[in-house]
Amino acid sequence: MNQVLNLPLIRLLVIKDWQLFQKQLAAYVLAGIVALALLGLARPWAFYLGSLLLIIVLVAGSCFSISNSLLVERKEQTLAFVMSLPLSPLDFTLAKLAGNLLTFGVPFGLLLLGTLVVVLTTPLPDGLVVYSLLIYGHILLAYSVSLMVAMQVESEGWNTFAMIASNLLVNPLIMLLGQIDAISIPARADAIVWSLPAVLILSAQVLLSLAALGFTAWWHGRKPAFY
Amino acid sequence: MNVLLLSASDARPMYQQIIDQITTRVMAGDWLPGQALPSIRELAASSGVSVITVKRAYEDLERAGLIATRHGKGSVVAERLDQARGLFEDALTRSLVDAIAHATRLGLDRGQLHQRLDVELDAAESTPTPTQGNLP
């Protein structure tokens, strides 16, 4: 099906989604900064508190982004308004995905950058860079899967389940990372070591995320009509 | 500015109200012979009624000779209203002939028929009756 993308409209819709939530996103980033500050203190208690808070902020942020741009829109029935604009299902899908990625990606990126800065500039062992990237990688994957589910399924129950389950899997991941010597030992040292398991895990996370997002775009974009 | 004063409270169908009001306005001299009438669409929009209803009314008015439609240029009040008047006269004559026939069947004489006419006139004066007003 030949389709010309309505880029100006997509851009408008992405900006719209951003405008709707920018205040809340700022709040998340702020909470994240507090978490990073705690991490930077490099004390055991502060480290645990800070990392816990950081993970909470990241998870909440990713759920917030999906919830607001899709689930709430469905519930509040504002989707019909958007769908009646001169756009195709492909335009709409791309706008939703892009808007979502923006509202998720900006805080995510800021906090990722912040984490790296904190790890590298404070007394924290630099080896944590690899470790934290793996955590962030998981958040990204959980987000992509949840987004895929949200675009497909209307049931709020299933969506909540998908978001919570995928994000909670970070716990087993942390345990797993602790078990893999090639990752857990260098994490306490001051050198950044990319071991094979680390590279494999991170690549898998990124690739699966891209696959989930790509599949979603393709699947919803090829619908001839919304309903 | 209101062109016509139509109301759902009026018992007559909308197209009939339009016909009757335009007739009244022309008879009252609000619109003079040769004067342009609002376009069908304009009248529809300002009165809040469908175009098809206004069209029907205009067609009836044209058939009755009250207005004349120039192709592509809208409608005007007919130059010679006496033609329309003649049609009204015909309708009245027909009604009177009918009334006489009914009266004969009932066995009324001339005087009694006059009395019945007075009774109906009195009644009409005291309560507003909906006119059947279908222009022939």
Next chain:
Amino acid sequence: MTAAFAVSGLCKRYPHFALQDVSLTLAEGEVMGLVGVNGAGKTTLLRLLTGLAAPDAGSIDVLGHRLPQAQVAAKRGIGFASEDMRLYRSQSLDWHIALVRQIYPEWDDNYAASLMRRFDLRAQQPIGGYSHGQRVKALLLLCLARRPRLLLLDEPTTGLDPVARAEVLEALADVLRDERRSVLFSSHNTHDVEQLADHIAFLHGGRLLAHRDKESFLDDWRRVLCLGSLPPTLANWPEVAQVRSAGSQIEVKLRAWRDDLPERLAAQGLTVQRVDPMALEDIFVTAVRAGGAA
């Protein structure tokens, strides 16, 4: 002149409902009223016309564009407002206008401002604070101020107080001035349809029972009161939609009025007392209860 829309053999199946074999055309510059009970298929038909849903069979052409393939082009000329459509509660009407204005170059600021005055809407208040009637009017304003060539409205006056309803009808009547603009609206408010529509389409159980121009449709129906004893075969006449009797008072609702019907009724021994046209509401309920074609 392109038709505002032309639909042929349209079918759409849902788990518990199906729109079947609907064929309908609206000429440019005309107003069509869509009448039907809840669940008759009005919303489904409207969704198909706006390109939001794709048909299972049949063809849809709106403003000369085949749907759903050309839905983008079609939607540029369509103004759609439905009962289940909502605006963003946290944002103001001004915010929505700013969004819509960027998308549709035909947006008329002056017209929007005048509609805002007529509808008495506060532009800077969050939509969440609007009453139901104000919300409906806000949605309509966002449609009307673009002057779309085709307005598709699902229940535009439902749930509105009488004053708001009058405001909306007046705003809709303004569309009549432009012979290039067309309107299809579905409504339970048969008075609105009776007043503003040029054509009436009657949906029931997913099928189109009737679609006629309003004047001849209304002209076809009469309610006749007569005196006499009820002839047993009267209800079977094809022209008769409903017969009721109370003692020697008989009421007959006829769906295919002919001038010779009073004579035929008289021939059955009935004395015709009065013949009245029927309001669309009465026709609607009678037709639905009588079943079959309206």
